[in-house]
Amino acid sequence: MNPQLKGIEQLSGTYAFDIRISNKTLKLNRFLWKMIGKEWRERYLADPEAVMQEAGLNDTEKELLRKQDWLGLVQYGANFFVLEKFARVARKTNLEVYAIMRGESFEEFMQTRRVPESR
Amino acid sequence: MAKIIGCIGTSHVPTIGVAYDKGRQNDPAWAPLFEGYKPVAAWLAEKKPDALVFIYNDHATTFFFDMYPTFALGVGERFPVADEGAGLRNLPAIKGNVDLQCHIAESLVNDEFDLTIFQEKPIDHGCASPLPLLWPHEPDWPGAIVPIAVNVLQYPLPTARRCYKLGQAIRRAVESYPEDLKVVIVGTGGLSHQIHGERTGFNNEEWDLEFLRQLQFEPEKLTQLTHADFVRLGGAESVEQIMWLAMRGAMPEKIRKLHQNYYLATTTAMTVVLFEEGEEPAQQAARSSTASVPA
Numbered sequence: 123m124n125p126q127l128k129g130i131e132q133l134s135g136t137y138a139f140d141i142r143i144s145n146k147t148l149k150l151n152r153f154l155w156k157m158i159g160k161e162w163r164e165r166y167l168a169d170p171e172a173v174m175q176e177a178g179l180n181d182t183e184k185e186l187l188r189k190q191d192w193l194g195l196v197q198y199g200a201n202f203f204v205l206e207k208f209a210r211v212a213r214k215t216n217l218e219v220y221a222i223m224r225g226e227s228f229e230e231f232m233q234t235r236r237v238p239e240s241r
Numbered sequence: 242m243a244k245i246i247g248c249i250g251t252s253h254v255p256t257i258g259v260a261y262d263k264g265r266q267n268d269p270a271w272a273p274l275f276e277g278y279k280p281v282a283a284w285l286a287e288k289k290p291d292a293l294v295f296i297y298n299d300h301a302t303t304f305f306f307d308m309y310p311t312f313a314l315g316v317g318e319r320f321p322v323a324d325e326g327a328g329l330r331n332l333p334a335i336k337g338n339v340d341l342q343c344h345i346a347e348s349l350v351n352d353e354f355d356l357t358i359f360q361e362k363p364i365d366h367g368c369a370s371p372l373p374l375l376w377p378h379e380p381d382w383p384g385a386i387v388p389i390a391v392n393v394l395q396y397p398l399p400t401a402r403r404c405y406k407l408g409q410a411i412r413r414a415v416e417s418y419p420e421d422l423k424v425v426i427v428g429t430g431g432l433s434h435q436i437h438g439e440r441t442g443f444n445n446e447e448w449d450l451e452f453l454r455q456l457q458f459e460p461e462k463l464t465q466l467t468h469a470d471f472v473r474l475g476g477a478e479s480v481e482q483i484m485w486l487a488m489r490g491a492m493p494e495k496i497r498k499l500h501q502n503y504y505l506a507t508t509t510a511m512t513v514v515l516f517e518e519g520e521e522p523a524q525q526a527a528r529s530s531t532a533s534v535p536a
Contacts, residue, residue: 124397126396126400127396127469129470130469134440135439136437136440136477137437139395139396140396140397141395141396144306144395148307155301155305157326158302193438196438197438201395202478203301203394204301207326216255220508223439224442232507235506235508236505237270237506237507239269241507
């Protein structure tokens, strides 16, 4: 256990992304990271199954992506900063993904914010 | 010799860049943010620094987790602004100063900060989101950037104390540069926010303001915090505030605040703060009253 992270397990709804997790989820995170590139995005949109296969993803990872299970992906070990690149491909804004992770509708979530018009 | 003339702490939320590009400077939801940067931009326009040492993090854009540097410094006359998947921004490539960057790299490594050096690599919103709010960019940026990327994404991260020491080493590096350049240190990220998991949307204004106070007056205290402390107090992604400690480490003991803007609109407490070397009036008063007490 990294002593700098001592106590973090007591914070519910928080998933520290460390090298142990990263090592297990590297293929998934690389798949998500490559969504920066236009060619990868277009190939994925044209044939998602083929591109997920090419990326070496396992069945659990493929299913999480098919369902666009944003919270499930984070809990599994997707890093949010590559997940947001996939969100662009799925035509979701970060604010929409935040609402989903909290289990709220978008409008419900925005009403919890100080400036709900800021979107 | 080169001289550090001040430091700026700033959020680097990507939506700042999006709102800027969409021209939402006068939109009531965004104006408090943009207005808050104007005094800092005016200070920079007046002081005309030659270079900004920009302590930022790459958001798995240029670097990926299969090789992710703890500390990395960019060397180059130009760096493209990264396309993070949403298209290119209408900004000139970020300008560098190879001689200054190389000197700082040499000084830091000889000072036992064993950096990765990157060249001809794009720089993402960690630097490019606040930069146009600080400096004009038409027709080109008025000065050079020394980009220093810190791993705040994949634990183990450098400790708060290590970042503070990096700042102290940056000061030694800048002050040993032979040319009479004016340099400003910029620390980016924060303040409170969490953008993953069910705890997404967490903020803590009380802690944010206390962090700003300690940053100015008791930075050593902040270096004792663990990453878990930052996550608990300010939300998971607020751990990037260790980059503000690197900025603070590059400044002398006594600094005075010239400007602060705090705007918590949705998920991130968007903050900009400007410091110069010197004392606050209250510190001066306290010192002179102590001095006048008869022995």
